Amino acid sequence: MKITLSRRTIVRAISYLTAAFGVTAGIAIQQHAVARDYRSQLENTYTRALGDLSSYLVNISNDLEKGRYVGTSEQFALMAARIWRESGGAKSALSTLPVSDLHMDNTYKFLSQVGDYAMALSKKAAAGGEPSAEEAENAEALRNYAFKLRDYVDDMQRDIREGRITVDALPSGGGDTKGTRAAHGLAGGFEDVEQTMTGYPTLIYDGPFSDHLLNQRPRMTAALDAVTPDQALEKAALAARVEPSALTRGDDENSNMPLYMFRAGDISVGVTKAGGVPAYLINARSIGAQRMSNQAVFRFAETYLKSLGFENMRATYFETADGICTINYAAVQDDVILYTDLIKVGVALDDGGIVFYDARGYISNHHARALPAPELTAEQAQQSVNQSLRILSSRLALIPTSGQNEVLTWEFQAQTTDNDDEQPRRLLVYINAVNGAEEQILILIETPDGTLTS
Numbered sequence: 001m002k003i004t005l006s007r008r009t010i011v012r013a014i015s016y017l018t019a020a021f022g023v024t025a026g027i028a029i030q031q032h033a034v035a036r037d038y039r040s041q042l043e044n045t046y047t048r049a050l051g052d053l054s055s056y057l058v059n060i061s062n063d064l065e066k067g068r069y070v071g072t073s074e075q076f077a078l079m080a081a082r083i084w085r086e087s088g089g090a091k092s093a094l095s096t097l098p099v100s101d102l103h104m105d106n107t108y109k110f111l112s113q114v115g116d117y118a119m120a121l122s123k124k125a126a127a128g129g130e131p132s133a134e135e136a137e138n139a140e141a142l143r144n145y146a147f148k149l150r151d152y153v154d155d156m157q158r159d160i161r162e163g164r165i166t167v168d169a170l171p172s173g174g175g176d177t178k179g180t181r182a183a184h185g186l187a188g189g190f191e192d193v194e195q196t197m198t199g200y201p202t203l204i205y206d207g208p209f210s211d212h213l214l215n216q217r218p219r220m221t222a223a224l225d226a227v228t229p230d231q232a233l234e235k236a237a238l239a240a241r242v243e244p245s246a247l248t249r250g251d252d253e254n255s256n257m258p259l260y261m262f263r264a265g266d267i268s269v270g271v272t273k274a275g276g277v278p279a280y281l282i283n284a285r286s287i288g289a290q291r292m293s294n295q296a297v298f299r300f301a302e303t304y305l306k307s308l309g310f311e312n313m314r315a316t317y318f319e320t321a322d323g324i325c326t327i328n329y330a331a332v333q334d335d336v337i338l339y340t341d342l343i344k345v346g347v348a349l350d351d352g353g354i355v356f357y358d359a360r361g362y363i364s365n366h367h368a369r370a371l372p373a374p375e376l377t378a379e380q381a382q383q384s385v386n387q388s389l390r391i392l393s394s395r396l397a398l399i400p401t402s403g404q405n406e407v408l409t410w411e412f413q414a415q416t417t418d419n420d421d422e423q424p425r426r427l428l429v430y431i432n433a434v435n436g437a438e439e440q441i442l443i444l445i446e447t448p449d450g451t452l453t454s
Contacts, residue, residue, distance in 0.1 A: 267282070291351070297349065345357050428442040
């Protein structure tokens with residue numbers, strides 16, 4: 001029997017098939033988009049975990065080095081507690097990464113032992129004991145392994161950014177076409193790490209202040225009257241060095257420090273709603289070839305701060321990167337440097353223009369203080385400094401504590417002298433000016449691009 005389809009039936013069938021194919025294709029595209037978004041979220045999670053792991057390892061390494069120069073058991077206990085906390089954070093970051101099938105026993109063991117070992121040495125110091133030569137060597141070996149592990153993690157981050165390894169849960173298959181590590185995913189990179197985490201000693205044991213206190217209500221503007229948007233616009237124009245008519249109003253920032261926001265091309269400026277104080281400025285313009293000297297850069301920055309009404313500021317440390325010199329300034333009161341009242345100023349090295357300014361640390365903490373008189377002279381406070389260090393200079397400084405308080409200290413700039421095989425290191429040691437307690441140690445990092453602390 002011959003079946004004949006009408007033209008209308010054929011057209012209808014084709015229409016139905018076309019619609020079906022369209023629906024199927026739409027579902028496939030949607031699923032592909034969902035899968036792509038999921039993979040992007042996964043990659044972001046892994047990349048963030050790698051960054052956290054690197055930061056924890058840097059902190060562990062720095063504190064282990066500072067431990068060599070601690071002069072009091074109290075400061076040693078604080079440092080050991082930080083190492084123990086950072087090692088726990090490192091293990092947590094590692095557990096977020098796709099390495100569960102790799103049996104990272106050596107790496108987890110190292111991260112556990114470095115924290116426990118620091119706490120054991122802290123207990124010994126609290127009981128009046130001193131680390132033996134072997135224990136000091138063990139701590140140095142742990143520091144070196146922390147640096148080595150950090151270097152591997154940083155290399156993986158770089159390889160991910162440049163596409164040499166993939167961020168996936170299992171090593172990718174296929175031939176190696178982009179280099180020796182191209183055939184490995186993120187997990188494959190950690191296989192290499194695990195192989196290096198052997199050989200450190202068998203351990204026998206019992207077990208400058210920036211971006212701080214920004215979550216509190218600003219002290220400087222607490223008693224100041226609110227300003228109008230037009231008044232804030234005048235302050236923003238002064239900070240941006242443009243005419244007020246060049247700025248447009250942006251969305252307000254309603255944080256612990258409420259701000260009026262203004263923009264002009266690449267420039268963004270925030271001004272406090274209370275008091276109308278310029279809080280920060282970012283100028284994202286392109287930076288040309290360097291033509292400015294360091295001396296000119298500091299002069300431009302200091303002139304800028306004075307134009308905004310900030311007096312009695314002292315430059316502390318600076319860093320040069322991407323054609324911008326960023327200088328940290330701290331307030332000074334009665335010849336005491338106030339490290340809690342910080343302003344950062346970024347000067348473009350092509351023409352000396354201000355392209356970055358951040359006074360939020362200053363606004364958060366600045367207030368008139370009744371500073372106590374130091375009960376110890378610099379010579380008396382120096383007795384709490386590790387005797388292996390050579391003192392270069394001293395001055396009074398107010399520093400923040402982890403409990404969001406402040407303490408008056410003697411700041412000693414010191415230099416290591418105990419190892420002829422290494423370049424001398426410079427440190428800042430802070431001794432309580434009232435009771436002689438060792439409050440803080442910072443390592444000065446000096447490069448051709450600037451001086452920072454860790």
